[in-house]
Amino acid sequence: MGSxxxxxxxxxxEGAGDELAHRFAARxxxxxxxxxxxxxxxxxPTDDRxxxxxxxxWRDEDAFEAWVNSPSFAEGHRSAVERAGGDAPKPVSTHSEVWSYEIAGGSQPG
Known part of the structure; x- marks a missing residue:
């Protein structure tokens, strides 16, 4: 099985995307x-979504689950302000959900 x-x-x-990108870049x-x-x-998104x-x-489901349950996952999802002892910043999202897939086909340039 593949990845x-x-x-x-x-x-x-609307208007919060730059902050989301900034937070991802920071970690x-x-x-x-x-x-x-x-x-x-x-x-x-490049349209109105x-x-x-x-x-x-991930190599496999076990690798993903090991990361989600690790101290590194919790630490990586804290802001720099929180890591320094401050309060968590206001969330930039209103909802999120995780979708799971495996590669079933595709191609590579040749």
């Missing part, structure tokens, strides 16, 4: 050393 794909679909109100690399992690992309997508690839 497991997890997509976090995050609903972001870039937080998951890079997780066992079985293969990469991620933050996808910004309000859902941003965080697409992550």
């Amino acid at each position: 497991v794909i997890k997509i976090n679909a995050i609903t972001v109100p 870039a690399g937080a998951v890079d050393d997780a066992e079985g992690f293969e990469g991620y992309e933050l996808l910004k 309000d859902q941003w997508l965080v697409l992550t690839r």
Whole structure:
């Protein structure tokens, strides 16, 4: 079996997208050393949608679950202000849900 794909679909109100991107940039690399992690992309909508997508690839479901249940996951989802002892910033999203997929086909340039 190939990679497991997890997509976090995050609903972001108009005007809050730049802050979401900034927060992701501030914690870039937080998951890079997780066992079985293969990469991620933050996808910004280019039409009138309000859902941003965080697409992550994992070796298998066990690797993803191990990361979600790790101290690194909790720490990576805290802001720099929280890590310094301050209060959590106001959320920039109104809803999110995680979708799970596996690769069933595709192609690579040749």
